[in-house]
Amino acid sequence: MANQAKNSVKQQYYIPLEVKEGTIITKEFENAPQQWLKIGNRLVRAIPIPATKEQYEAYMRPIWKEDKRQQRLAEKRRKREQAQEEHRVDRSVQGWDMAVSFEQLCEVEYGFMDETGQDSLDEILVKEELLKALREELAKLEDLDQIILNMASNGISEENIGREVGLSQKGVNKRKHKLLEQLREHLEDYR
Template identity: 75%
Template sequence: MGNQKTTKVKQQYYIPLEVKEGTIITKEYEEAPRTWSKIGNRRVRTILIPATEEQYKAYMQPEWKEDKRQQRLVEKRKKREKAQAEHRDDSSVQGWDTPVSFERLCETEYGFLEKTGQAGLEEILEKEELLEALHRELAKLEELDQTILQMVINGSSEAAIGQEVGLSQKGVNKRKHRLLEQLRERLEDYR
């Protein structure tokens, strides 16, 4: 009983290739049996092509995501229909395809509901103006300063930035803080 060996059977993976009019099939798969497989939400006639686990997952991942998205849409639609049947307004089940009256849009500031914490139209326009001003100010900076800020945004450490631009870590730190302070001052009108 102590010397029993368990053998692990390696799982074989197959990628379903849909067979329809115009599908080009190589000679090695001409005689392969056709089976019904599910691709996404559709059942289709396929040939099963042997693949590695990595190939299988890379091929099927988008299909799985789309299938899950479709399932969520169906669930949301059912909840919405149930809420409508009960004559109650449930904004949590409203989707992009939910019809909305013009009056309802005006009440919620054109779809930006306050209770969700989303900004109103005026606040969005202010943020867009701020972003435009920020882009203008960033374009005025020296190339070295732009590089430092870009690397900071990408999450690089000050030591890594220093090696890239030829400054010490302390020099990068001082320059970064000076740049951020300058940007704050220049964009003071947009706060």
């Protein structure tokens, strides 16, 4: 009987309107009580705005998605740091959230360094050829693809890239991975 009573009560949904300097509040909510509410993983001073379930989920979905992405990145960074402490390479934790230099590519992926840690003349020439080939392949890409790769290499999130170029986050992700696969195939001779 108690369960039926609980089910008959309709759940209320609220969208938290964060109150900070510069927040514009309409007359309707001018005297509304402010509360400490969570937006994603952040605790903020906010006014709860009544909403339908659909409105609430539409508002919160991107926040939940970003929080989940940040959790995954934090876990990846933790695993990467652990692998570095143990002096081992774990390719499963390498990704776009990690800065990559040409030297790291040589050490990790292409194996140019010899036992002394210095490159021979032949290895330096191979690196130069690789750089030249990479620049040529990048120059062949469409402007949109160059923008996506450039922004991604600067650590900009796929969601923000999507806003900038007019694609969805998923569209940016698919396009980026397709481009990287094409570059790998075209530069296969340098591995």
